[in-house]
Structures are given as C-alpha cells and as structure tokens.
Amino acid sequence: MNPPQSRLPNGFTVRLNRRTRFAGAGRELIGGSPTRVLYLSEAASKMIEGRTAVVTSTGTGLLVDRLLQAAMADPVLESLTEVDTDSVTVVVPVFGRPHALARLLKSIGQAYRVIVVDDCSPDPAAISAVVHEHAAELVCLPRNAGPAQARNEGLRRVTTPYVAFADSDVVVAPNTISLLLKHFNDQRVALVGPRIYGLDNGIGMNWIERYEEARSSLDLGKHPAPVRPRSPVSWLPGAFLVGRVDALGDGFRDGSRVGEDVDLVWRLAQEGWRVRFEPEARVWHEHRQSLGEWLSRKAFYGTSAHPLSLQHPEAVAPAVFAPWSAAVMAVLLCQRSWSLPVAGVICAGAAWRISRKLSRSSRPNRIAISLTLRAVMGSLTQVMALLVRHWWPVAVGGSLVSGRLRRALVLSCVADAAWEYCRTRPQLDPLRFALARRIDDLAYGTGVWLGAVKGRSARCLLPDIRRNPN
Incomplete structure (x- = not known):
C-alpha cells in the first residue's frame, strides 16, 4: 500500500535537527540526508521561529512536510496528540x-x-x-x-x-x-x-x-x-x-x-x-x-549483508563515495609526498563544482567548502570502517606485505576506537573498550564474508561509487 498524501494536523510541531544550519540571513537551510541546500521564500523563512515550525495552515503544513522529508527536522513529541x-x-x-x-x-x-x-x-x-x-x-x-x-x-x-x-x-x-x-x-x-x-x-x-x-x-x-x-x-x-x-x-x-x-x-x-x-x-x-555468544551473535548479524544485497542492491553497499572523494581516499592511502597536495587539488575542484550549483546562495563558495570538507570527513570514516570491519581479512593480509597498508590499518584501529570512546563515554577503561571494539568489528566482518562466500557473490563487500552518492 502506498502512503496517503501527507495531511499534518494543526499544532504538529517540528524542530530543526542538529545537522541543519541556517545561511543567507535565514533564507537558506543546509543539512538533511543526503546533505542539501533548501532555499526558503521570505514567507517560509518567517514560519520557522527559534528553529521550530508549527502547522497552522496549508502553507506551514507544506513547509513542515518538506522539512520532514528532507530529514532536516524532527517532530516535537509534546506537540502531538495521544493515540488511543x-x-x-x-x-x-x-x-x-x-x-x-x-x-x-x-x-x-x-x-x-x-x-x-x-x-x-x-x-x-x-x-x-x-x-x-x-x-x-x-x-x-x-x-x-x-x-x-x-x-x-x-x-x-x-x-x-x-x-x-x-x-x-x-x-x-x-x-x-x-x-x-x-x-x-x-x-x-x-x-x-x-x-x-x-x-x-x-x-x-x-x-x-x-x-x-x-x-x-x-x-x-x-x-x-x-x-x-x-x-x-x-x-x-x-x-x-x-x-x-x-x-x-x-x-x-x-x-x-x-x-x-x-x-x-x-x-x-x-x-x-x-x-x-x-x-x-x-x-x-x-x-x-559470554564472549562466545556475543561474537556468535555479531557474526550472525553480518551474514545478513548477502541476502540484503540481493533484495536491496542499491542500499546495502558498505561504503558510498562520489568519484572525486574516492579519488581523494585513494591518493591519501598511497601515503606519498605528493598525496596531500594532490588530494587538496581534487578537493578544490570538487568545491568549485559544488559552488557552481549553488548560484542562488548568498555565499556559495563558503557553503561549497563546508560541504566538501564534510564529504571528505565522511569518506575517511567510511574507509576506516572498511579496513577494520568489512575488509579486515584483506587489510590484515595485505598489511603483512605492505607497510603503507599496515600504517593505514593501525591508524584506523586506534582512531576509530579513540573516537568512539570519546563519543560514547563508556563505563569501561579505554584498553578493554578498544579491544571490544576491534573484536566486535572482526566478528561482524567475518559474518559478512561468510555470507558472501556461501552466496558466491561479493556484492555486499563492494563500495558504491556514483556521482550522486545518496
């Protein structure tokens, strides 16, 4: 059954989420999933007060619906009526x-x-x-x-x-x-x-x-x-x-x-x-x-990747890159003296192309640079996840013969664990947290590979590189 046309009730309130920010004197919204720039008319910009918007008319209903669909805002539960x-x-x-x-x-x-x-x-x-x-x-x-x-x-x-x-x-x-x-x-x-x-x-x-x-x-x-x-x-x-x-x-x-x-x-x-x-x-x-039950369950979750790749091939890729961000990651992984300058040139070209699409923005260059840096950080995170999680058998095997891959793998292991430790603040010392984090990824990645081998398909292990990655 297809969903009905959205008819949000009066009083339905949304709040812009933490990933959404204003630009252009409040007439531009940057955020959402995938990240985008939403241009607002003067009337629409006035409908958002204190990062919240309330449905009071057809116009506000359309704006709130668009914010929800763009993943720029979330419902405020206190504004919603109880359901029997x-x-x-x-x-x-x-x-x-x-x-x-x-x-x-x-x-x-x-x-x-x-x-x-x-x-x-x-x-x-x-x-x-x-x-x-x-x-x-x-x-x-x-x-x-x-x-x-x-x-x-x-x-x-x-x-x-x-x-x-x-x-x-x-x-x-x-x-x-x-x-x-x-x-x-x-x-x-x-x-x-x-x-x-x-x-x-x-x-x-x-x-x-x-x-x-x-x-x-x-x-x-x-x-x-x-x-x-x-x-x-x-x-x-x-x-x-x-x-x-x-x-x-x-x-x-x-x-x-x-x-x-x-x-x-x-x-x-x-x-x-x-x-x-x-x-x-x-x-x-x-x-x-117990350690055995825990690792077994993680590996079991990993085996879902192959059947999902058959049912949803567009959604199951372990990483998604734009061509330019994939090129930046490849250049950085080379770890040569020219890697950073070349990566910088590629990023500058990507920012320039993005700015050309933002001609309606008040500050297209600034927004383009911000979006480019956000994409680079997201790509770095995905590469680290590939090395320590989905591709760990290849990464470990390759690190035995490649010093560059070994350095990338070690850095990914440490950086990923440190970031997650600072982000989650667990009631666990850093060493045991890092150990648990690594064997968590090893178990899940093992399940992914077992599913791929059993299904005779590597689709669930392959990244998706496309011009519009989201």
Missing part, C-alpha cells in the same frame, strides 16, 4: 525462555491485547503457563519458522490499526508504546522504533555488557531521526517496533531469519512511507553475557 492505546495490539514471537517472556509481559501490563506466537519452543507447556498467567493469547506454530514468520502469524490476527512487535528478551517502559504511537499523527509514518538500552539483571554488568551498553548494535543513539537507507540511522532493530497495520501489508519477509527488520524498513522507505527512530521511548534488551 486500544488501537494497538502487541505481538510477541517466542522460542523458549519462559522466564524472559514473563518479565516482558509483566512490563507490558494489561492495557493492551497481547498475542504470543510460540515458534515451536522446546518446552511449550512452560510458555503456555506464562501466557495464561498474564491473560495473553497464544498461537502455536507446528514447526520452528524463525522470528519473521512468527511475527507475521501474529500480524494476521491483529484487528487494530497499529501493531507492536516485542521480542521476548526485552523489557518495556510504561510509556514506550504511547510515546511511539504519537508519531502516527503523521499519516505517512509506517513504522517507529524506540531507543534500546542494555538490561541490568541486578548482579552488575561484565565488560562485554558495559561495552554493549555504550556501543550496542541495537542502540541507535540519543537523537531522534528519520530512518532510511544511507542515512545516519538506516534501520530499526526488530526487538521492538510499532507499525501501521495497513502500511505493513504481509509484514516481514517469510523465511528470513536475519536482517528481516532491515528489509522491512527499506521496503517501506522505497514505497514512500516514513520510518522514525524515537529515543525518548525506551526499551531494555538482555545482551549476551
């Missing part, structure tokens, strides 16, 4: 772990209809006892089909406008569902996800759990964001999601056991729906505690 909690049904896929299921159902409470789908658990009687104790509904599958199909079985039984998918190993805050439902004031929103924290089981966290608390694959950060391919937040974890039933259609891809959440988000985005990440809503996830 009777309009949502909770679907819980479960395979074993009756104690975790009981903990989840207790956190959800009795305010919602809950459907538990038992994916052929080893002890179905234990699951049944927990379900009946919490007055939920039970659906039993005849064979283990995986979480995607289990969620779909529950979705087929949902009669409400909205559905919440909750994995059994999470705990939900009392206001999580009601906060997420507010986003459906925007009729083009199909799916919303909360921020996912690590669950403290009361006996303290070991070093793996403390690393996951700071740098979990499931924690998408503290800032609200639109979710779409090739944006800062490009997917939502299936651990907890709230969706519009009409938009979801048949739900997750049947038979998929990994990456089904990414696939759903990307399909909705391709159809024109909006997907949102809302960090004010909170869920706690029981992270893996």
Whole structure:
C-alpha cells in the first residue's frame, strides 16, 4: 500500500535537527540526508521561529512536510496528540525462555491485547503457563519458522490499526508504546522504533555488557531521526517496533531469519512511507553475557549483508563515495609526498563544482567548502570502517606485505576506537573498550564474508561509487 498524501494536523510541531544550519540571513537551510541546500521564500523563512515550525495552515503544513522529508527536522513529541492505546495490539514471537517472556509481559501490563506466537519452543507447556498467567493469547506454530514468520502469524490476527512487535528478551517502559504511537499523527509514518538500552539483571554488568551498553548494535543513539537507507540511522532493530497495520501489508519477509527488520524498513522507505527512530521511548534488551555468544551473535548479524544485497542492491553497499572523494581516499592511502597536495587539488575542484550549483546562495563558495570538507570527513570514516570491519581479512593480509597498508590499518584501529570512546563515554577503561571494539568489528566482518562466500557473490563487500552518492 502506498502512503496517503501527507495531511499534518494543526499544532504538529517540528524542530530543526542538529545537522541543519541556517545561511543567507535565514533564507537558506543546509543539512538533511543526503546533505542539501533548501532555499526558503521570505514567507517560509518567517514560519520557522527559534528553529521550530508549527502547522497552522496549508502553507506551514507544506513547509513542515518538506522539512520532514528532507530529514532536516524532527517532530516535537509534546506537540502531538495521544493515540488511543486500544488501537494497538502487541505481538510477541517466542522460542523458549519462559522466564524472559514473563518479565516482558509483566512490563507490558494489561492495557493492551497481547498475542504470543510460540515458534515451536522446546518446552511449550512452560510458555503456555506464562501466557495464561498474564491473560495473553497464544498461537502455536507446528514447526520452528524463525522470528519473521512468527511475527507475521501474529500480524494476521491483529484487528487494530497499529501493531507492536516485542521480542521476548526485552523489557518495556510504561510509556514506550504511547510515546511511539504519537508519531502516527503523521499519516505517512509506517513504522517507529524506540531507543534500546542494555538490561541490568541486578548482579552488575561484565565488560562485554558495559561495552554493549555504550556501543550496542541495537542502540541507535540519543537523537531522534528519520530512518532510511544511507542515512545516519538506516534501520530499526526488530526487538521492538510499532507499525501501521495497513502500511505493513504481509509484514516481514517469510523465511528470513536475519536482517528481516532491515528489509522491512527499506521496503517501506522505497514505497514512500516514513520510518522514525524515537529515543525518548525506551526499551531494555538482555545482551549476551559470554564472549562466545556475543561474537556468535555479531557474526550472525553480518551474514545478513548477502541476502540484503540481493533484495536491496542499491542500499546495502558498505561504503558510498562520489568519484572525486574516492579519488581523494585513494591518493591519501598511497601515503606519498605528493598525496596531500594532490588530494587538496581534487578537493578544490570538487568545491568549485559544488559552488557552481549553488548560484542562488548568498555565499556559495563558503557553503561549497563546508560541504566538501564534510564529504571528505565522511569518506575517511567510511574507509576506516572498511579496513577494520568489512575488509579486515584483506587489510590484515595485505598489511603483512605492505607497510603503507599496515600504517593505514593501525591508524584506523586506534582512531576509530579513540573516537568512539570519546563519543560514547563508556563505563569501561579505554584498553578493554578498544579491544571490544576491534573484536566486535572482526566478528561482524567475518559474518559478512561468510555470507558472501556461501552466496558466491561479493556484492555486499563492494563500495558504491556514483556521482550522486545518496
């Protein structure tokens, strides 16, 4: 189903996000995903006061819709009306772990209809006892089909406008569902996800759990964001999601056991729906505690890259470069005396070409230089990620015979760990954080390579170089 034409209600308020800035005496907005310059008429510029815009008329509605679509602004939850909690049904896929299921159902409470789908658990009687104790509904599958199909079985039984998918190993805050439902004031929103924290089981966290608390694959950060391919937040974890039933259609891809959440988000985005990440809503996830289980799970996540590359070849590339930024990275990796001057010349040429496209701007050269530097920093980050994560087998092998590659690899390892440590401020010493960061990337990269070898395709390992990279 395609999304309806956006009709934002009066009072719907958005705030420009941290990546968006003004230029040209308030008549130009720079930001979004992909980064762009949005030119405002005098009337439109006056609709934005204190970095916020409120829907009060057709004109303000169109502006707010455009800001949302450009990923320049995020909804202000306080401005959105409550959605009736009777309009949502909770679907819980479960395979074993009756104690975790009981903990989840207790956190959800009795305010919602809950459907538990038992994916052929080893002890179905234990699951049944927990379900009946919490007055939920039970659906039993005849064979283990995986979480995607289990969620779909529950979705087929949902009669409400909205559905919440909750994995059994999470705990939900009392206001999580009601906060997420507010986003459906925007009729083009199909799916919303909360921020996912690590669950403290009361006996303290070991070093793996403390690393996951700071740098979990499931924690998408503290800032609200639109979710779409090739944006800062490009997917939502299936651990907890709230969706519009009409938009979801048949739900997750049947038979998929990994990456089904990414696939759903990307399909909705391709159809024109909006997907949102809302960090004010909170869920706690029981992270893996042992090193073996943790690394196995990271590698398992990595294996999703190959099937996703078949379903979404335009979105799954591990890095995306413009031709000029790829050339800059190649020149810098050569580490010759001429590398910096040549890279500077290429960047100057790119800035000049960008400035030619900004003829309407009041200061095209300044904006072009800023956009060029931002692109270079983003490319450097992607190259480091390739060396330490997706391409590590090649990088390690090549570093045995190439001093230049060895220096690039060591620098990437140190710089990446130092940056993430300063950014996340973990409750973990720098040495163990750096160690966890590196083996996290090694495990995920190993999974990517295993999937590529099994699928006999290197597509999920190849960067995308295009003139319009986003």
